[in-house]
Amino acid sequence: MEEVDHLAQERSRAEFDVEAMKVVWAGSKHALDVADRMARVVASDPVFRKDNRTMLGRKELFKNTLRKAAHAWKRINELRLTEEEASMLRFFVDEPSYVDLHWGMFVPAIKGQGTDEQQQKWIPLVYKLQIIGCYAQTELGHGSNVQGLETTATFDPKTDEFVIHSPTLTSSKWWPGGLGKVSTHAVVYARLITEGKDYGIHGFIVQLRSLDDHSPLPGITIGDIGTKFGNGAYNTMDNGVLRFDHVRIPRDQMLMRVSQVTREGKFVQSDVPRQLLYGTMVYVRQTIVSDASKALSRAVCIAVRYSAIRRQFGSQDGGPETQVLDYKTQQSRLFPLLASAYAFRFVGEWLKWLYTDVTQRLQANDFSTLPEAHACTAGLKSVTTSATADAIEECRKLCGGHGYLCSSGLPELFAVYVPACTYEGDNVVLLLQVARFLMKTVSQLASGKQPVGTTAYFSKIQHLTQCKCDVTRADDWLNPSTIVEAFEARAVRLAVNCAQNISKASNPEDGFYELSADLLEAATAHCQLIIVSKFIEKVQQDIQGHGVREQLQILCNIYALFLLHKHLGDFLSTGCVTPKQGALANEQLRKLYSQLRPNAIALVDAFNYTDHYLGSVLGRYDGNVYPTLYEEAWKDPLNESVVPDGYHEYIRPLLKQKLKLSRL
Amino acid sequence: MEEVDHLAQERSRAEFDVEAMKVVWAGSKHALDVADRMARVVASDPVFRKDNRTMLGRKELFKNTLRKAAHAWKRINELRLTEEEASMLRFFVDEPSYVDLHWGMFVPAIKGQGTDEQQQKWIPLVYKLQIIGCYAQTELGHGSNVQGLETTATFDPKTDEFVIHSPTLTSSKWWPGGLGKVSTHAVVYARLITEGKDYGIHGFIVQLRSLDDHSPLPGITIGDIGTKFGNGAYNTMDNGVLRFDHVRIPRDQMLMRVSQVTREGKFVQSDVPRQLLYGTMVYVRQTIVSDASKALSRAVCIAVRYSAIRRQFGSQDGGPETQVLDYKTQQSRLFPLLASAYAFRFVGEWLKWLYTDVTQRLQANDFSTLPEAHACTAGLKSVTTSATADAIEECRKLCGGHGYLCSSGLPELFAVYVPACTYEGDNVVLLLQVARFLMKTVSQLASGKQPVGTTAYFSKIQHLTQCKCDVTRADDWLNPSTIVEAFEARAVRLAVNCAQNISKASNPEDGFYELSADLLEAATAHCQLIIVSKFIEKVQQDIQGHGVREQLQILCNIYALFLLHKHLGDFLSTGCVTPKQGALANEQLRKLYSQLRPNAIALVDAFNYTDHYLGSVLGRYDGNVYPTLYEEAWKDPLNESVVPDGYHEYIRPLLKQKLKLSRL
Ligand SMILES: Cc1cc2nc3c(=O)[nH]c(=O)nc-3n(C[C@H](O)[C@H](O)[C@H](O)COP(=O)(O)OP(=O)(O)OC[C@H]3O[C@@H](n4cnc5c(N)ncnc54)[C@H](O)[C@@H]3O)c2cc1C
Ligand SMILES: Cc1cc2nc3c(=O)[nH]c(=O)nc-3n(C[C@H](O)[C@H](O)[C@H](O)COP(=O)(O)OP(=O)(O)OC[C@H]3O[C@@H](n4cnc5c(N)ncnc54)[C@H](O)[C@@H]3O)c2cc1C
Ligand SMILES: [Ca+2]
Incomplete structure (x- = not known):
């Protein structure tokens, strides 16, 4: 294959130091x-x-x-x-x-x-891979509603054991990854029952398979739940089904850090606060946000590079056609996604900091920021994964027909990514949690409670419900404080509207339920504000490298103004901006796209992805798309023979039959 | 398996005659x-x-x-x-x-x-399946830009033949369905060259494979282009690659209805107008719109039924949990899609009429409505297929984790459906054509040209650019003329804004290019108006059956007000409605969802889909979801053995190795 860099000219157009951007x-x-x-x-x-x-x-x-x-x-x-x-x-x-x-x-x-002893016992085995574990929470009948799980763990004081049991079909564990074929152990979530009383859901370490021959232990039925979305994709994972028929485990395999069952079968709460458990959730969701930026940047990298290679229409005097990356529609669909990739990257970085902060506070018994941190990570998980899933599919469409081939890498990326919208909390259920937190924040303002962290802007509620955006020219929209104020005003006003409408209902629960679609929008507005703010803060940090800050500035503005345009209804209906100002934002957006254009390839190069990782013929670093597409095609199993299997049985007889069709 | 209808109670709640709705x-x-x-x-x-x-x-x-x-x-x-x-x-x-x-x-x-003779020769063979044909237009390098195709058909007067040739790698035919492994013939689109002159793209019937043994004819290289998005899905199709090395075909295999090449090699236009060719396009796109309603209704049927079976949260006193279909967020995501399915069904029906109308006019040499019909079908193809693709994925998400299993039917439905956004015209390229037509319509108003068909409302431009919506109460939004006027005003104002901004550019082409992202929004607004109008007209027709019209009325209002809410930015920024009126529309929407709720199951039953066609465990007519999910799982090839293939090589050695990890 030729060793030409078909994107060399594009790369030479970059106005910033790509190596510095990589850092x-x-x-x-x-x-x-x-x-x-x-x-x-x-x-x-x-x-x-x-x-x-x-x-x-x-x-x-x-x-x-x-x-x-x-x-x-x-x-x-x-x-x-x-x-x-x-x-x-x-x-x-x-x-x-x-x-x-x-x-x-x-x-x-x-x-x-786990308690300290439990950790001392299990962690070495786990770290040496002498056992392999999975996380068995979800059941056929219950996912979002964890408190509704049906698996039981009944304490038997006679033998000092728990009896793990699946009382119904819907109590079958269903979905845990690694369960179906591999794991030797699981943390199983089950209703703890002791002394005839149900103490709700707790975690238990349960051995599933023999360490000698890998066969399921007595009383355990286990298998894979079947094929999932897409080629390759998540089908490399053995998401599993698991049923227990009165399986006994020693009492000390209940995870007992926050609650315990004594030898006699007494249920006791330890003095370790339950809130500690939320720390893990914050951690896991923070990694999901960071993964969102990776998946999104990967899709964007493929679509941007291919859009520079792909030419269609616009040839003048027999010259080359226009790169589709030069079409304004292509830019208006693609550049906001490129900007989103950077936005999610930086908010993910900030969440990492937040996790450290929360952990330190927890260790110092300070739980004051935990609800806010919890709402914030839940919301960011929801907003970034939903946006990323949509964006991957948009990138595929941006590649025209060729994006539909598996060799483009985009179909598999989509299929493997989308469950992120569902696992670790269904995105809508999560946003409703954020909304609940926002409504609480609003209602507590009256009682003088100071909102903390990402909700601190609610303390400016008086100003934010009345302020007027002062943009009069398109480039006024480049002012960070103008942007932040518009987003804060939108978020506050949507939240306050919801709170007011809820207060009209006969009771707050009914009101919340009735208005929940509006509440999703308010929660989304809050989360988008966080992302925009953190991007702006990032750009204001000390940033090394020629032209790097300038590019980040452009991306940040694109991200904010793209959201403003997309949710213009919110901004206009709450009176945060006027129609004229909305039009100016749109005008500024067009200018920003033109500024970004020469840097587009370099901005995706900055992700530093290898061709192996990208896994896309269309996204190849060297842009040598067409010969590679052509070569890849021949590798399909269907091309193993020229005349397909089935010709003699199912094609030839059709061609050769002599029909008299009345229909002719 | 038990023979209980788990949805019987839901069915009994229907307030209309389901059999009449089926009709x-x-x-x-x-x-x-x-x-x-x-x-x-x-x-x-x-x-x-x-x-x-x-x-x-x-x-x-x-x-x-x-x-x-x-x-x-x-x-x-x-x-x-x-x-x-x-x-x-x-x-x-x-x-x-x-x-x-x-x-x-x-x-x-x-x-x-084809000419009459050509039809007489080929059509009988085709109808009896004595030959199998495909449509070979797209090449590796050109899809949207058909005029840029590179394959050549050079007339050789010595032998009275065309020489079909692929001069470059990018001229390889790429994508045609049925080409890769099956077709014996193709209509191949190629640049006609005769007497040393290039006459642009024409169609040629080319035999590809031997009718005796199915091997490719001399000079023809042919194969499958490889795996495509999804499991099953479009991989049942042999989309193909095809290269010609100076392949000769008789002159009379050029399709000569509108242009001909004589025995001497003269290129002549017949007196049959070229516009006739557009008739076929209108036909094909009309079927695509109709297919959109089928795919969408199928996804919606699955999601609605499963949402009635799925219960999560909200159990009171140990009673059953809430059906997720009762959550307002679920309704606000799902019911607009149900309404869209009906909307697309009716606009598809109307397009069928339009095709007949156009055909009759063409036969009478009346080309006056053709450009409008062409723009209209292009736009409706684009808007309905994009909405359907998104909606299928939304339905999958609405099913939570279980929607991600292939047995839900939704992953395959998505994967097989999405290329409809790309083939028969990339959806963005099509919307730009609509926009071009709208700009022309606006500019011709000045010269007094009367807009026809679906653009007739442009004749009310004076009124529509000034009128004020008179809604003062939520239920004022149930008035069809209020809805239509708001949608007309939005479409006209967006188009006029674009036209005005274009006129500020140094030349119209540059202006069009620069504003093309806004033009997409104007074109979308125009198409949505058509769909809303046709739905309203449908409801006003003579409709049989108890309660049927009432349900259609609810669906129609949901569709319109959902769009209004979704595109509120358009309506507010162009001053068609006020923020207060927008809020009232949202309030009315909530009421409509409640009215729809008891009829939801019956409204999807009205699609009359068999369980075979639906192909979804979650969408089963009888709602017997959980036992079937459980049974289906065990059919996966991975469950053929309890201990997976690979255990001895790749799992056991890990578990058994004795590691000293410095990291511990
Ligand atoms: C690829 C994949 C891997 C997974 N891995 C694991 C794993 O390793 N271990 C494990 O234990 N689990 C795992 N899961 C399961 C996953 O955690 C659940 O699927 C997830 O929590 C969603 O729950 P659900 O499926 O019950 O959705 P449901 O709750 O049934 O959602 C269905 C619909 O109902 C709506 N809904 C539900 N409740 C409400 C409400 N209160 N208000 C409004 N709407 C509501 C949802 O928004 C959704 O639209 C995995 C799932 C997938 C897809
Ligand atoms: C499943 C499937 C089946 C098919 N079956 C057939 C078949 O049977 N026969 C056949 O001949 N072909 C077939 N095709 C090919 C199909 O018709 C083309 O893929 C389609 O026309 C899109 O063209 P493209 O792939 O060149 O996209 P491109 O034009 O390369 O699109 C890439 C991007 O560029 C943008 N773009 C392109 N031009 C412009 C412009 N002027 N302005 C703004 N943006 C622009 C597009 O919007 C898109 O985002 C099939 C394709 C698929 C996926
Ligand atoms: Ca808009």
Whole structure:
């Protein structure tokens, strides 16, 4: 294949230091270095190839994933990688597997909910992979409503054991990743019953499979729940079903950090506050926001590069046609997504800080910011994952017909990404939690309670419900404080409107229920404000590198004004901006797109993704799209023979039959 | 399995005659009867089973499709089906295959572009399936820009033949369905070159494969372009790649209805007007709109039924939890989609009438309505397919985690549907055509030209740019003329704004290009107005059956007010409605959702879909969701063995290794 960089000219147009932007994107020089090294380790290792993934049948696909997971573990140990490096390496392997749940859910559950002794017992086994664990919460009948789970864990004082049981079909565990075929253990969430009383949902460590031959232990029925969305995608994961028929486990396998059952069967709460459990949730959701920026940036990278290669229409005097990236419609669909990728990256970085902050406060028994932090992470998880899922599909459409081929990488990226909108909290259920928190914040203002953290702007409620935006020219919209005030005013006014309408209902619960669609919009406005604010704060930090701040400034403004245009109804109906000001924002947006255009390729290069990680013929670094598309096609199993299997049975007889059709 | 109707109580709540609604949905008693019979023929025939489709590898999947296509042909002939019945039967087989292109593109191309003699020669072969044809237009390098195709058809007067040739890699035909493995013939679009001159793109009938052994003819390279989005889905289709190395065809295989090449190689235009070709486009796009309503109604049917079965939260005193269909957020996401399904159904019906009208006019040499009809079908294709693609994914999300399983039917429905946004015209490119037509309409108003058909409202431009909406109470929004006027005013004002902004540019082309993102919004507004208007007209027709009109009225209002809320920015910024009126519309919308709620199940029952066609465990007619989900899971290939293939190589060694980890 030729060794030409078809995007070289595009790259030469960049007005900023791409290497410096790589550091900003990665978070630090160190983070960039780790990511870069790990990405190369994976990309250069044939075991980790994934270009054939979408063509494999389920069993072959799954076995291949097992192979990769084992190989990754081997390499991690051979190379004596740090935890940071190991997790980066796993990230670049880019294939969902039991490993994710083992490290991402099983370990945090034991660390967060286990006593010190329990941690001392289990964590070494877990870290050495002498057992493999998963997180078995969801059941066939209950996902969002965790308190409604039906699996029971009944204490038997005679034997000092819990009896884990699935009393109904709908109590079957259903969905846990790694459960179906791999995990030897699980943290199982079940209703704790002791002394005839139901104490609600608690976590229990349950061994599922024999460590000798991997067969399910007595009383345990276990399997995979079947094929999921997309080729490859999440089908590399053994999401599982699990039923218990009176399975006994020792009492000390209940995770007892916050509540315990004594030898006699007494239920006791420890003095460790329950709120500690929320810390884990904040942690997990923060990683989901960070993953959103990765998935989104990946899709955007593919669509931007291909849009620079793809030419269609507009040839003058037989010259080359127009790059589709030059069409204003393409820009107005694509550049806000590029800006969103950066926005989500920075809000994710900030959430990491928030998690540290919350952890430190918890250790100092300060729970004051926890509800706000909890609402904030729930909301950001919801808003960023929903936007990312939509954006990946939009990027696919932006690639025209060729985006529909698996070799574009976009179909699989979409299919593997979308469940992020559902797991770790259904996005709508999460937004309703945010809305509940906002309504509480509003109602407590009256009693003088000061709103904290991301809701602090509610203390300016008097001003924000009355202020008028003072934009008179398009470039007034470049003023960060103008933007923030408009977003704050929108969020406050939507929240206050909801609160007022709720107060008209016969009782607040009915009102909340009745107005919940409006409440989603208010919650969304609040979350978008956070993202916009954190982006603005980022740009105001000390940023190194020629032209880097200027590009971030452009991206930040695009992100904010794009949202303003998209939700113009909110801004206008609450009187935050006038129609004229809305039109000026739109005008400014057009200018910003033109400013971004020459830097588009360099801005996606700054993600520093290898071709292996991107996994897209259309997004190749060198832009050599057409010959590669052509070559890839021939690898399809259907091309193994020129005349297809089935010709003699099902095509030839049709062609050869002599029909007398009355219809002719 | 138990024979209980878990939705019986829901069904008993319906306030209208479901059987009468089935007739309205189908279009007529006759249409319902045909659809019902054909759906049963397919559902009861084991050859047509499709529940295992998402688990098959590509080759097996494809062979199975060939088998179904052959079997369908056999049944069509055995049962002596009419053309209407045959096409319904094929529809319910519900699996993309070469048959679609043969009947849907190859036949119309020959009928539309072939001379009478050509039709006499080819149509009998085609109808008897003695040849199988496809439609080979798109190339690796050109899709949207048909005039840029590179394949050449050079006339050789010495032999009275055309030489079909692929001069570049990017000139390879790429995407045509049925091409990769099945078609014996294609209509190939190529640049006609004769007497050294390039006469642009024309269609040629080219034989691709031997009728004896199916091998590609000399000079022809042909294959499948590879795996596409999703499990099953469009992978049953052999979208193909095709290259010509100086392939010769007789001169009379150029489709010569509108232009001809004489024996001497002279290019001549016939007196048949070129516009005739547009008739076919109107036809094809009208079927796409009708298919949109089918795909959307199918997704909505699944989501509505499952939302009535699924209960989550809200149990009081240990009673059953709340059906998620009762949550206002669920309703506000789902009911507009149900309303859209009906809206698209009726606008599709109207387009069918439009096609007949255009055809009659063309026969009478009246081309006056053609540009408007063309713009209108292009726009409706774009708006309905984009909305449907988004809606299917939203329905999947509305089903929570279980929607992500292939057994829900929604992943495959999405994957198979989305290319409708791209083929037969990329949706953005089409909207730009509509916008161009609107700008022309506006500019011609000055010269007194009367706008026709769906643009007739532009003649009220004076009034529409000034009128004020007179809604003062929520239920004023139930007045059809209020709704229509608001939508007309929005569409006119957006178009006029664009026209004014364009006129400020140095030249109209630059202005159009610069403002194209705004033009998309104006074009969308125009198309949505058409859909709303046609729905209103439908409700005003003579409609049979108890309560049927009332339900349609509710759906129609939901559709209109949902759009108004979604695009509130447009309505407010152009001053069509005030913020207060916008809030009243939202209030009315909430009331409409409550009115719809008891009828929701019956309204999806009215689609009359068999469980076979729906192909969804979640959407089952009897609502017996959980036992079926559980049973389906075990059919996955991964469950063939309890201990997975790969355990000994890749799991056991991990568990058994003795590691000394410095990291612990
Ligand atoms: C790929 C994948 C991996 C997963 N991995 C795991 C795992 O490892 N371990 C595990 O335990 N689980 C796992 N899950 C399960 C996941 O956590 C649940 O699917 C998720 O919590 C959503 O719950 P649900 O499916 O019950 O949705 P439901 O709650 O049934 O949602 C259905 C609909 O009802 C709506 N709804 C529900 N409640 C309300 C309400 N109160 N108000 C308004 N609307 C409401 C929702 O918005 C949604 O539209 C996984 C799921 C997926 C898809
Ligand atoms: C499943 C499937 C089946 C198909 N079947 C057939 C078939 O049977 N026969 C056949 O001949 N073809 C077929 N096609 C090809 C299909 O017709 C083309 O993919 C389609 O016309 C879109 O063209 P494109 O792929 O070149 O998109 P492009 O034009 O390359 O689109 C890429 C991007 O550029 C944008 N863009 C392009 N031009 C402009 C412009 N002027 N202004 C603004 N933006 C622009 C688009 O909006 C899009 O975002 C099929 C495609 C698919 C996916
Ligand atoms: Ca808008």
